[in-house]
Amino acid sequence: MAMKVLSLVAKMGEPRYCQSIQVNYWFWERGYDVIPFHRTELLDGSLDEYLIEDRENTIVYGAVAVVHDALKRMGIPRPANLDFPPSLADFFGRTISDATMGDVRELCRDSPERLPLHVKPRDRQKLFKGVLVESSTDLAGMSGVDDSEPVILQEAVSFLSEWRATILRDKVLNVAHYKGDPLIFPDTSVVRRAVQSFCDRPIGCAMDWGITDKGKTILVEVNDGFALGNYGVRGHEYTAMIECRWRELIGLGDNGVGWSE
Numbered sequence: 001m002a003m004k005v006l007s008l009v010a011k012m013g014e015p016r017y018c019q020s021i022q023v024n025y026w027f028w029e030r031g032y033d034v035i036p037f038h039r040t041e042l043l044d045g046s047l048d049e050y051l052i053e054d055r056e057n058t059i060v061y062g063a064v065a066v067v068h069d070a071l072k073r074m075g076i077p078r079p080a081n082l083d084f085p086p087s088l089a090d091f092f093g094r095t096i097s098d099a100t101m102g103d104v105r106e107l108c109r110d111s112p113e114r115l116p117l118h119v120k121p122r123d124r125q126k127l128f129k130g131v132l133v134e135s136s137t138d139l140a141g142m143s144g145v146d147d148s149e150p151v152i153l154q155e156a157v158s159f160l161s162e163w164r165a166t167i168l169r170d171k172v173l174n175v176a177h178y179k180g181d182p183l184i185f186p187d188t189s190v191v192r193r194a195v196q197s198f199c200d201r202p203i204g205c206a207m208d209w210g211i212t213d214k215g216k217t218i219l220v221e222v223n224d225g226f227a228l229g230n231y232g233v234r235g236h237e238y239t240a241m242i243e244c245r246w247r248e249l250i251g252l253g254d255n256g257v258g259w260s261e
Contacts, residue, residue, distance in 0.1 A: 001057050003032045003243075006050060006070075008039065008062030016063065019230055023061060023242075026235035032059075042069050059246050064125065064227045067246075076250055081125060082205065082222040083152060091194045093218025094155040098122060102147030108136040118157075122150035132156060159210035160184050162220055164231050165191055166206045168241045168258055176231040180211075187217040194219065203254060204245035206231075 005027045010020035024034045041047055050058040051074050060070040068078040084096050104119055112135065119142075120130030127149070128142050161180035166173045172195060175186070186209040194207060204225025211217055225245040230238050240258025247255060 001054075003030075003057050003059065004050060004054070005032050005034045005059045005061055006037050006042075006047060007034050008066050009036045016229075022235070023230070023239065026239045027059075027061070030236070030239060039066055039069065042066065042073060045073070048073070055250060056252060059243050061242055061246075062227065067226050067249075071249060074250060079202070079224060079226075079249060081123065082202075082224055083122070084219070085198060085200060085222060087197055087199050088194055088219055088222070090197070091190065091219040093212070093216055094157050096155070097153050099151055099153045100147060101142065101145045101149040101151055104133065104151060104153070105136070105139065105147065108133065108139060116156040118154040120152050120154075122152050124149075157210070157218070158213040159220070160213055161186075162208060162210045164206050164208050165195075166225075166228065166231060166233050166238075166241070167195060167201070168204050168225075168237065168244065169254075170195065173237045173241070174231065174233045176233075178208075178231065184211050186211055190217040198222075202245055203248045204228075204241035 005024075007020065007024050007027070010017040024036075027034050035050070037047060047070075051060070051070060055074065060067055062070075071078050084092060104117075107114055107117070116132055116134040118130060119133050121127040128145060131138055131141065133139060159180060161177065161182065161184035163175055163177050163186050165175045165186075172191065175191070191207070191209060198207075201222075202225060206223045206225065206228050208220035208223065209217055210220045225241050226249060228241070233241070237258055243257050244254060247253070
């Protein structure tokens with residue numbers, strides 16, 4: 001039976017539009033049946049024949065929230081955000097701690113000497129974009145965020161360049177520049193050691209790396225592989241990563257796709 005890819009429809013002008021078309025083509029090249037869908041079809045049960053009745057031959061490709069919707073439809077809990085895995089603590093290169101939005105507001109009000117700090121959501125990734133907080137005025141864009149909302153606080157670091165390493169199993173598929181000076185490259189020995197140290201990593205993920213103004217290569221954050229941007233990964237490897245991570249999420253074993261390609 002042919003593998004099927006449920007691919008979230010992207011409208012022209014949306015950030016993922018071009019990538020969506022390209023990824024659909026890559027899956028088609030692999031001989032997979034690509035089935036475009038809208039989020040409403042997922043939510044109303046129209047896709048249950050694939051998700052539930054034919055789960056071993058179905059892959060879901062789409063935005064983070066939509067993949068979460070698909071897992072919920074299947075009765076599977078969504079994965080926790082990776083961000084800063086404890087096994088990679090030696091590579092953080094800065095102080096990182098959990099807090100709440102209320103804690104941040106209190107810091108700005110009562111302990112401004114502890115600023116600046118970088119603040120990002122802990123559980124709801126898209127709630128607001130991570131921001132460097134230097135004073136209470138920097139919280140204006142988060143005025144609607146409840147005091148109880150969990151956040152991650154990071155010691156402020158100056159990055160000269162940032163790169164994404166995309167990983168499938170034990171292999172770094174690609175390293176792509178995404179911010180700063182493209183001629184300042186991460187220390188490859190640090191990246192290799194981190195991949196080996198990340199003992200609890202998912203089968204597919206991305207490790208973002210930054211080179212500081214002191215020349216150190218440190219971990220920016222880790223992102224799950226089920227809905228990663230492509231960042232220049234070759235088509236057959238990118239689609240293999242999407243497939244492998246989806247199968248892992250729904251409790252299926254590694255089918256070896258991508259090993260010999």
